Amino acid sequence: MTGSVAWIRFGVIAGFVLTLEFVCRIGWVDARTMIAPSEMALSLARIMTDGEIYASLSMTVFTILAAYAISVVLGTALGLLIQRYDVLRRATAPILAAWYAIPSFAFYPLFIVLLGFGRPALVALGVKLAIVSMIAATIDGLDKERRVFSKVARVAQLGGLARIRFITLPAALPHLMTGLKLAFVYSFIGVVAGEFILSTAGLGYEIAYAYDNYDTTRMYGLILLTCVIAALINSCFRFYERRLPGGGVR
């Protein structure tokens, strides 16, 4: 069953790519608007072999990882706090719900002043976007904890931190997994989008630069690179989710 699903999925993607290739090749789509997928792949190969991109790419990756690490640690801690105290929960609920619609770029000038030009401000942008999903997932996971677990904790006479370490977090793990995944996705989105609009280096900047210079071929190669990275990250998380007890919560 799983095997045939994977084949059909592959067929759907292949069909889409082939149609696009065909439409581009016979000239229904202007070459200045969209280039054929085979040319995108060639462009990507050229970008990867000439090696210029690696400096930007590693810079972007480290920024994303820093934003991710901060979001996960801080988000889990805040989630624990908010879930514990009802006042905090009622105070933050409307803000957490509205958070994504507030454009983070508007805070960029403030981040620059507080953190200086360059990478730290971009890390802050990534954290701003990513931390909420970690908070929400932590709250969600703790809310669904079964009553019997807290009784076990009482019987075992666990103290505050030991209780969180041995009971609360493991019990919430499937939900935390969702948060871990979303936090990564949003760190990725926040950092690359920040680079695209405001920065002067990194993967996002390279795409905007190629667009500004009408270098459509290179632009599509870089966009393809971003898509490949996103798809790889997703399949990694899918793989680990499947291995969790119960196949993970989706």
Add this chain to the structure above:
Amino acid sequence: MTLIQRQGPFFLLCIVVLILWQLMHMWLGTSVVVAPSRAVEISFDLLRDPTVLPHAAESLKAFVLAATIAGVLGIGFGLALGARPMAREVMEPIIMSLYSLPKVTLYPIALLIFGLGISAKIAFGALHGIFPILIFSMNAVRGTSPIFLRSARAMRLSRWQTARHVLIPAALPQIFTGVRIGIALAFLGTLIGELFASQRGLGFLLIGAIQRNDIQLVSAIVLLITAFVLTLTGILLAIERRLRHVT
């Protein structure tokens, strides 16, 4: 629970944020952080400014159209995929990958296809909004109790009738959660679209102010946007709470 008990903590938090804002203003100075009172003042000036109104109207129009497109397409595809387990299994990883893509990297494609103007912004806003709506609708239908579907079959409802009278009412609260998130993201997408290669809209005003380092204007626009978003989310959350109570 009275309104004060329910909403009190939120307003308290707002006050704390305002105090922190004022403290940061006093610590860092006006050139970095504008005093809250001054930002509110400029916001009201902006609202009365006849040159700003067309920008706000443009943003609003793009946002409403983007949210509508995202809602219709998202719910439509979500219901269709949710009702077919095989199709859902095939499409779900593809959709999740698209959802997790930094969509801003796709914006140049939207610009090249739709040209510089409002349609590229609408397409980009809709692209942001559609995925949460689609994913929530899909999962809502999947979560529908099989008893409902069996009784629909027992009553010999057509495919359309089943969707109209069984699937949608059963899945509505969860679909609406997706719609709420989708609307917020469509708003963000529209604004991001205006930040890059645009000549009109609030986002255009904002990026101009950021590049000129005009902190006063930045704070005022952010304040207006935040107030708008919080109001909108508040209304949507209230509707959602009512939907969950009914069913």
